[in-house]
Amino acid sequence: MNNNFPRFYTLNDSGLGCLLTFLLIGLLLGSVGLGWIVNGVLILFFILLLTPIIGWAVFRWWLKRNLVEDQCPVCGYEFTGFNNTECRCPNCGEVLKVEGNHFKTLTPPGTIDVEAVEVSAQALDE
Structure with missing residues (x-):
C-alpha cells in the first residue's frame, strides 16, 4: 500500500x-x-x-411512581426511599415508614405519638 x-x-x-x-x-x-x-x-x-x-x-x-423524596420527621434530613416500605434515616438512624409520599415515624402499637408545641411564658399581673 x-x-x-x-x-x-x-x-x-x-x-x-x-x-x-x-x-x-x-x-x-x-x-x-x-x-x-x-x-x-x-x-x-x-x-x-x-x-x-x-x-x-x-x-x-x-x-417515578414509587420513589419518594422527603425529609426525615425527626432530624429534617432529606433523602429518598420507596413507597410503602420501611427504611432508616441515614442521618439519625430513626426507623421510618414511607406512606403517602411522606416519611412517618414507626411506632409500636399502643403508643401515642404526640408533637410538642412551644408556649411562651407570660406573667399574669393582677
Missing part, C-alpha cells in the same frame, strides 16, 4: 456480504412459498429490538 498517495474514496464493505446473503436467502424462500419463515424472523428481530426500549420506559414509569 502506498501511504504517500491520498485516498479520495474508500469503501468499507464489512457486513455488506452478510446483508446481501440474508437478502438473497429471504428472496429465495419467498419465491418458493416459504415467506412465512422470513416474516417470522423479521417479527422476532423487531420484538428483540423493541423489548428493551419498552422495558426501560416501564421501569422509569414505575420508579
Whole structure:
C-alpha cells in the first residue's frame, strides 16, 4: 500500500456480504412459498429490538411512581426511599415508614405519638 498517495474514496464493505446473503436467502424462500419463515424472523428481530426500549420506559414509569423524596420527621434530613416500605434515616438512624409520599415515624402499637408545641411564658399581673 502506498501511504504517500491520498485516498479520495474508500469503501468499507464489512457486513455488506452478510446483508446481501440474508437478502438473497429471504428472496429465495419467498419465491418458493416459504415467506412465512422470513416474516417470522423479521417479527422476532423487531420484538428483540423493541423489548428493551419498552422495558426501560416501564421501569422509569414505575420508579417515578414509587420513589419518594422527603425529609426525615425527626432530624429534617432529606433523602429518598420507596413507597410503602420501611427504611432508616441515614442521618439519625430513626426507623421510618414511607406512606403517602411522606416519611412517618414507626411506632409500636399502643403508643401515642404526640408533637410538642412551644408556649411562651407570660406573667399574669393582677
